[in-house]
Amino acid sequence: MMPLSNFHAHSTFCDGAESPEDMVKAAIKKGCSAFGISGHAVMGFDTCWTMTKWGECDFIAEMDRLKKAYCGQLELFTGVEQDYYSPPPAGRYDYVIGSVHYIKKDGEYLSVDESEEEQTDTVKRCYSDDFYTYTRDYYRTIADIVSKTEPDFIGHFDLVTKFNEGGKLFDESDRRYQDAALEALTAITEKHKLFEINTGAIYRVGRTAPYPAAFLLKELFKRGGEIILSSDSHDGVSIGYKFDEAAELAKTCGFRYAKTLTQSGFIAYKL
Ligand SMILES: [Zn+2]
Numbered sequence: 587m588m589p590l591s592n593f594h595a596h597s598t599f600c601d602g603a604e605s606p607e608d609m610v611k612a613a614i615k616k617g618c619s620a621f622g623i624s625g626h627a628v629m630g631f632d633t634c635w636t637m638t639k640w641g642e643c644d645f646i647a648e649m650d651r652l653k654k655a656y657c658g659q660l661e662l663f664t665g666v667e668q669d670y671y672s673p674p675p676a677g678r679y680d681y682v683i684g685s686v687h688y689i690k691k692d693g694e695y696l697s698v699d700e701s702e703e704e705q706t707d708t709v710k711r712c713y714s715d716d717f718y719t720y721t722r723d724y725y726r727t728i729a730d731i732v733s734k735t736e737p738d739f740i741g742h743f744d745l746v747t748k749f750n751e752g753g754k755l756f757d758e759s760d761r762r763y764q765d766a767a768l769e770a771l772t773a774i775t776e777k778h779k780l781f782e783i784n785t786g787a788i789y790r791v792g793r794t795a796p797y798p799a800a801f802l803l804k805e806l807f808k809r810g811g812e813i814i815l816s817s818d819s820h821d822g823v824s825i826g827y828k829f830d831e832a833a834e835l836a837k838t839c840g841f842r843y844a845k846t847l848t849q850s851g852f853i854a855y856k857l
C-alpha cells in the first residue's frame with residue numbers, strides 16, 4: 587500500500603485554518619507516516635496570506651516543539667513555500683517548495699491565484715484581455731524558479747489555470763498556451779526534476795484535476811522528472827485528499843514511483 591505523507595500544508599502562521607498542532611494531530615489520525623507544514627514565505631510587501639517576519643521564528647520554534655512532542659508517531663518536517671519574489675528565507679527549514687503566486691508587470695505584483703474575479707480583472711487591465719500573453723508571462727517567471735528559490739520540489743506548476751475549469755477563461759489545448767508551459771517545463775527540468783502533483787484546488791475551488799495537467803505530466807515523465815503527492819492542505823481534513831486518484835493519473839502518464847521525505851532525504855516508493 588502507498589504510504590501516506592504530505593509536505594505541502596499551511597497553518598494559522600500563514601493562511602491555514604488550524605494551528606500546527608491540530609494539523610499534526612489530523613495527519614496522525616489520517617495515518618501519515620511523515621508530514622510537513624510549509625509556511626508561506628514572507629514577501630517584500632504586506633500580505634494577509636504569508637507568515638510575518640516575527641511569526642516565522644515562532645513557527646519554526648513551534649514545529650521544533652511538535653517534533654519532540656510527537657516523536658515516534660510520525661516524522662515531522664518544517665518547510666517553507668518560497669515564492670519567486672520572496673526574499674531569501676531568514677529561518678532554517680528542512681525543505682523548500684518553489685512556487686509562483688505573482689506575475690510582476692511594470693513594477694506591479696499581479697496575484698495569480700487570489701480569486702477568479704481578480705485574475706480576470708488583471709488580464710483585462712494589464713493584458714488587454716489576452717490570457718495567452720498573461721499565461722506566457724506566468725510561465726516565463728516560473729521557468730526561472732530553480733535559481734530563484736533553490737527548491738526541493740516545484741509547487742503547483744500550472745497554478746495559472748486555477749480558475750480555468752472547463753476552459754472557461756482560455757483554451758488549454760491552444761498552442762500558444764501549451765508552448766509557453768512546455769518551454770518553462772523544459773527550462774526547469776534541465777536543473778531540477780522533482781515536481782508536486784497538487785490536489786489542493788480540487789478540494790478548495792472544485793477543480794476536477796490536480797496540478798499539473800496530464801499533458802505536462804507526460805512531458806515531465808519523458809524528461810526524467812519525478813513526482814511527490816501534495817494536498818496543499820489549509821485544514822486537517824484535506825490532508826491526502828484524492829491521493830489515490832492523483833497516483834492513478836501519474837501512472838497513466840508513465841510514472842511508476844513517487845517520492846516522499848524521510849530523515850535521510852527524499853526516497854522513492856512504488857505507486
Ligand atoms: Zn502556493
Ligand SMILES: [Zn+2]
Nearest residue numbers: 594596667818
Ligand atoms: Zn501552498
